[in-house]
Amino acid sequence: MQPKRIKYYLLGLFITGMILFVVLQFNSARNIRKLISGNEQLLQELNVKNEIQKLQTSLAKTDSKVRGAVISRDTTHITGIEVEIAIIKSDLKEINKIVKNDSTEKLLTQLNYLVDEKNSFNLLILDTFYSSGKSAAEKMINNQRGKRLGEAITSILHQLDTTRQTEVNRTTRLIDTSGQKAQSWGTVLVLFACLTSLLAFLYITSRIHRQEQLIEALDESQRQEKNLAAVKDQFLANMSHEIRTPMNAVLGFTHLLQAQPLNDKSREYVNAISGAGRNLLEIINDILDISKIESGMMRIEATSFSLRGVLHSIDTLFRAKAEEKALQLNISIQEEVPDILYGDVMRLTQVLVNLTSNAIKFTAEGEVNIYVTRTWSEDKNVRLLFTVRDTGIGIEAAQLDSIFDRFNQAEASTTRKYGGTGLGLTIVKQLIELQNGFISVESTPGKGTAFKVELPYLLGETMPENTDILCTEKDPQPIHPNIWLLVAEDNRMNQNLLRHLLSSWQLQYRVVNNGREALQALEKQVFDLVLMDIQMPEMDGYSAVTHIRREMHSNIPVIAMTAHAMEGEREKCLQMGMNDYISKPIDENTLYRMIQVYTGKFSSREMPPAAAHPAENGHSHLLNMQYLQDLSKGDKAFEKNMLQQFITQLPEDLAMLKNAIVINDPVSIRATAHNLKTTVSFTGLETHLYPILEQLEQTDENNYNADTASELFYTLKQLCLQAIQEAIDITI
The missing domain is CATH 3.30.565.10 (Histidine kinase-like ATPase, C-terminal domain)
Structure with a gap:
């Protein structure tokens, strides 16, 4: 049956049921009315019989009183005889009123005449008794006239009673028939009501069951839609992030090419690559922004x-x-x-x-x-x-x-x-x-x-200038005195790198070693932006930003800095309360743009052309100085200082990793491996060392294998020793 036609079938069934219900109700009501009418008639007939009985009793009492007075000569017997005669007349009048019809009219006429004659005869006997004495009265009594009148009245009353009994029998049969019909129609009506209620109940329960199924299907559809939306948002975010990483490299190398001496044709090609790359990056940013807004992460x-x-x-x-x-x-x-x-x-x-x-x-x-x-x-x-x-x-x-x-x-x-x-x-x-x-x-x-x-x-309120905490380096007077940055980073090399970048941009900053020190600094001073490392001792970045948002109720922008390259790391940072995310090794242009956007207090800068770097001599080296040289802008002292720190810190980190492996401590292995990623990232060792470090960083209590960890450490140690030797050769 088609769903669109079922409503017409239901409507037809409803109308048929209503008509049948009306017919049943009409017949049932008609039989009930007959039953009521029959009961009323029966009650009336019983009333007639009662009135006839009363009339006979009154006539007999009157005769008895008259005879007693004559025989005993005691006039006390006739006291109230007029009242008795009045009662007889009243009973007779009531019988005439309730019995009179075509079949009884003649009998009632005779009854009225005979009763009047009887009353008159009784009064005549009393008058004769008072005027002529007892003998004359007894003679009138004995002449049988009174007896014949009484017998005639009794005969007529018997006929009336017989007639009324026939009517009573007919009424009783009518009552029985009407009662049976009413009971039958009532039973049919009850059965119809039960059947209708059962059908309605079955229909309603089926509709409720169907509705529950639809609700469950809708809930499941909504769950699937939410899951698909989450998958879509995650996919868009991941894809945008994964695409932006190589795009930043494309734009970075394009920028380096633009700084090189090129002929007109090559410059045209490079400019075309740069323009297309920027347009593509804008599209990726739009996709990432709309996915963040729709997923509630904005x-x-x-x-x-x-x-x-x-x-x-x-x-x-x-x-x-x-x-x-x-x-x-x-x-x-x-x-x-x-x-x-x-x-x-x-x-x-x-x-x-x-x-x-x-x-x-x-x-x-x-x-x-x-x-x-x-x-x-x-x-x-x-x-x-x-x-x-x-x-x-x-x-x-x-x-x-x-x-x-x-x-x-x-x-x-x-x-x-x-x-x-x-x-x-x-x-x-x-x-x-x-x-x-x-x-x-x-x-x-x-x-x-x-x-x-x-x-x-x-x-807003103008933020007070704080001169108590200044940059430790001897930099020129900051050209953006209203901007204060807080850097939370435990890795010394990363600290020095950020000091170099922020000082070169003439920004004011303060460096702390962990999340707890960052919270203390925020309580004492007003900052515009926080650069927050994720993994730090005492309190990590996640715990620190949670405290900032929930306990301090601060909306200060926080940019996460992490060497994690695992999928979903960016989204996790945003969900925990970070405003943005930058991966290590830090790209200076990306960091500058983030600081500019989140503070909104200084304009774009003119990037100096990158210094030309001599090509390597052809030997196979692990170190890649390109990143460090790009950051230094030709500052050889800064490059040497960073390499010396690398030479000093890398053996310390290796010793900590070895100790964690010896004591079979997966937690320390993960933390040390993560810190090593930061240490080696500035010297271009990501390609060689990150695969090993990421395996160690994913170690946990369930999958830890001491032999595997030892083998990974041995390989890592050999590569690090070679890198340290290359760094020593460069600094000599």
Whole structure:
């Protein structure tokens, strides 16, 4: 039976059942009415018999009193005789009223006459008794007239009683018949009601069972959907992360090539590779951002920031691109707009970068204007309106409603001509909604587009300058005095590397050795950003960031630094409360960009051209000095210092690893192997040593094998001794 037709069958069955129910109810009610009517008739007949009996009794009493008075000459017997005669007349009148019909009319006429005659005769006897004496009265009694009247009355009453008895018998039979029919119809009605209830119960239970099955199927579908969504998000995050790693290498080597002397054709090719690589990296970033938003991993992290500093960064970032297309880029901010605000500066920067990038991309000539105005303020609350207006190609009115949909651009040709994923505006809208803001768009095809973003902020407080803790190195005066970084790192070589980078960027920082010292530093001083290693003694990075978020209720941006390359490590860091993740060996451009984005207080820098490095002499070496030389920018003293630390620290780490293997301590083996990855990463030993260290890092109590660990250590030791010798040769 088709599901669409079942409702008609059910409707027909319901109507048939209702008609049958009405018929049964009608017949049952009719028989009940007959039963009630028969009972009333029976009651009436019984009342008639009772009245006839009363009349006979009254007549007999009257005769008895009259005879007794005459025979005994005692007039006390006739006391109340008039009342008795009145009662007889009343009984007779009642009989006439309830019995009178066509069949009894003649009998009632005779009865009325005879009763009147009888009463009159009794009164005549009494009158004769009073006037002529006892003998005359007895003579009247004995002449049989009174007896004949009594017999005639008794005969008529008997006939009436017989007639009424016949009627009683008929009524009784009618009552019995009606009662049986009523009982039968009632039984049928009960059976029908039971059957209907049973069918309804079976139908309802079947529907409930079906509904429960559908609910279970829906729950299972939702679970599968959630699992698939989680798998999709994990896949997107992993793929984006895995693709970004080689892309960073491609862009890095492309940057190095651009710094080399090239002919025009080669430079054209290198520039094409660089442009395509940047475009691909932007697409990957969009995919990663949308997956983070949809999986709930995108967090709003509020800090105090300078709004005019953010706008200055936007101007610096896009000025060259606008001039390249001969466009005017204008940024104006209303005087009433406060400068120091409290909110998520990174998300604001991301929104403005996306909208400004789109405006420049889709504008061939004219200008791009960014306006910031205040729409509302009360106490420390303020709402700002950011307007990004261009004179570009515009958007058709029919496309405005769907412009924020994912993978959507105004026309198919837009993607082919300008590129992109169609995710940019989707990300912008969701980031704005995460901050309880609104976005709208106005556009005229051929004349331009205006995006308006309204966001709420709190008035920020200017952070006090702290001069107690300064960089330990003798650096020039920092050019960004409002930026303070906290570095939590236990590896000495990594500490020195970060000191070198942060000092070269003229940033203020403080270095601590573990998570516990990081918490103590955060309680004493205001920092803009924390660079947090994951594995540290006393308190690791995960425990520290959990304390920062849950106990200290701080939203300070935290960037995880780890040598872990295992799948899901980035997502784990984000779930634990980190804002971002950077793997070791640290890429200086990536780190600089992260610091810039999460602090929002300084603009992009001009990267100096990389120094040309002489090629190796052809011998097979383990050490690769390229990474360290890129970081040093030709600072030989820094390179030598790092190598000397490498020569000193690597034997110490090897001794700790050997001791952990000797005492069969998997926990210490994992921690030492992880620390070794950081130690060797700066000298280009990842290719040779990471496979061995990762096997040791995955050791646990269940799969630990002492012989295997010893073999891995022996191989690792031989390679490290060779690397140390090469480092000694370089430093001599």
